[in-house]
Amino acid sequence: MVEKTGRPGYLQIADDLRTQIRTGSLAPGAALPSTAQLGQRYDVSASVVKAAISVLRTEGLIVGQQGKGVFVREGVTASPEEPTSSEIMDQLAQMRSTLAALGDRIVELEKAVFRGPK
Structure with a gap:
């Protein structure tokens, strides 16, 4: 049953079926x-x-067949457990570090290409 949480019912149903x-x-x-x-x-x-x-x-989890019904798409497997918040924070820290390194590389490239004041 859809609960009155403020979240649209169709999203609650999609969440349940996705799970x-x-x-x-x-x-x-x-x-x-x-x-x-x-x-x-x-x-x-x-x-x-x-x-x-x-x-x-739209998420690619199911496919419809006209006149036959809606089926779970082949190749969809049970997913591993959702990542923990600490794992997500670690991934974000890695992305920030990578972006900072890329930013430094861009600065160096700009210096090499655009010698002189802008």
Whole structure:
């Protein structure tokens, strides 16, 4: 059921289905429940379900087959656990360091190419 959190219902549904895909509850090639079934499960209208399906299709997690249904895209595997905040901070620190080094290299290149005052 969609909760009244201020987050749009279609995004809550997309989050739930995405989690099921990522954890393997919905395996590659598996059919998603019908729009009517998802509407009943989440207690929402068909248009809300269709918006959630559209989000997942845009993300490349699912594919639709006219007249057959919507399926988890082949090649989608269960993802490893989400990175921790410390891992993300480490990655950001590495990116900052790399950007600083690139900035220094650009300054040196500009000095070599543009000798003299600007």
